[in-house]
Amino acid sequence: MxxxxxxxxxxxxxxxxxxxxxxxxxxxxxxxLTWEQIREMSADPLVEIGAHTINHHALSKLTDFAVQKEMEGSRDKIESEINQKVEHFSYPFGTRKEVGQREFRIAKKCGFKTSTTTTIANIFKEHKDLLEQLPRIPVNQKRDNGKINYLNLWLNGTLPCIINKFKKIL
Known part of the structure; x- marks a missing residue:
């Protein structure tokens, strides 16, 4: 590119x-991961491989054209390697400083079903209209000391609620 x-x-x-x-x-x-490892993982019906850009730049610093090329280039490369359609995208730097309405619009234009920011929050019914800016639940073995109880607190929504002071984040 x-x-x-x-x-x-x-x-x-x-x-x-x-x-x-x-x-x-x-x-x-x-x-x-190697492409061989990614292909093996993508064969599992419980695994979804998504796009993430080619060069991992903060998209807010790029032109519209460059953002679209980063998104589409990543998707196209992965699709050619795993021989499956890639329908989801994760922003490389997904805070409100690095992604906004422009990036959300471009992700939608690229045809992604969903796109994930780095905002830590639970998903609510209102997110059905905000599929280009979904929050995420981070999984981090080092932070959680490898303890399943910590993971459960993230996945059941408890820790995101506490972090966000029980406010609905959209």
Missing amino acids: NGPSNDLNQQIRQVFKNYDIDDFIKKTSALA
Whole structure:
């Protein structure tokens, strides 16, 4: 992809090179799933693979065209690798500072059924009209000390309610 994203990637590579961290792509790639692993997971009916952008930039910093290319490029690449339709999207930086009405509109234009922000909250019936800006429930083994009770508190909605002081977040 050409344009601002490509320029930014070059700048990032230069910064890492200046600090003798020129193998950062190799190091970060070791943390990612392989396409073989992703294909195996996507074969499970309980797993849904969604798009997440190509370059993981804050979308609010990109042009409309670049945002759409990031979303569609990610979806198209994943679909070609897993041979399944990708219908859901997760914003790479999904706070209200990084995504807003423009990004929600573009996600809808790209044809995603749902898109997830990083807003921590429960889902309510009113979200049926806000499918491009759904909140999420974070799952983090390190934070939860690997204890299932903590996970249950997240999944049953207790912790999001406490975090949001029992206010409905839309």
